[in-house]
Amino acid sequence: MIEYKRVKDFTEEQLEDLFLSVDWFSGKFPAKLRIAFQNSSKVVSAWDDIKLVGLIRGLDDSVWQATIDCLLVNPQYQGYGIASTLVNSLLQDYKDFLYVEVVPDEKKNVSFYQKHGFEIMDEGTPLQFKGSGWK
Template sequence: MNITYKNTKEFTPQELQNLFLSVEWSSGNYPDKLAVAMQNSSTVFSAWDENKLIGLISIMDDSIMNAYIHYLLVNPEYHAKGIGKRLVTMTTNHYKEYLRIILIAYDKETGFYKNCGFEVGENKTPMFITSLWT
């Protein structure tokens, strides 16, 4: 296994659909929208096993102060290999001059993000208007 990493926004809808559905995220049912979303993201780092997209992290930013990690996902076949942590590290290095890097984590994933240096916000509640279930 030879994992490579890229800073690219170029993905086929099928590559994105395969990755997102591998983690059972409902957004994988909208591969054409995902392809546009990646194009419109500020930064996207991705992980590849040869020609197979196996992970990605996408970030939206305001160009100077705040960066929001929107997606971080790794195909379950590649979990526990340091890929997610590497994608987070690439992001925090890229945005090291920013004053805030933000994300919303599912409760079961907060331990991973704490290990990456994130802290749980006190007296804060994430809020959504969404039709996606994951």
């Protein structure tokens, strides 16, 4: 049975295992991930007993705008609605905000977010700058 928690204190090993399970490059930097999640506005995680199997985090200014920065579920646990539960939980936290944005990590994930009420923006282009801290 999957349990959902609102905690920010993960071990480096838990984060490394989850991020590398989905082949995210950032999994190679578990110490940075640990600090990033401790400093995040909102975090919802999914657990199978003591194993971290899913995670979402939101970054926000507390009233106006929020961004879903990452959503990941261990491939062994995908297909059971964990990602949807994580998104819906975070969106509930942000129901009174004016904007909640997400930039999916892959185009194939766009339809997932559309099923949860997100719309493709008519204007704007997502851009990214990778700082030297990730080299």
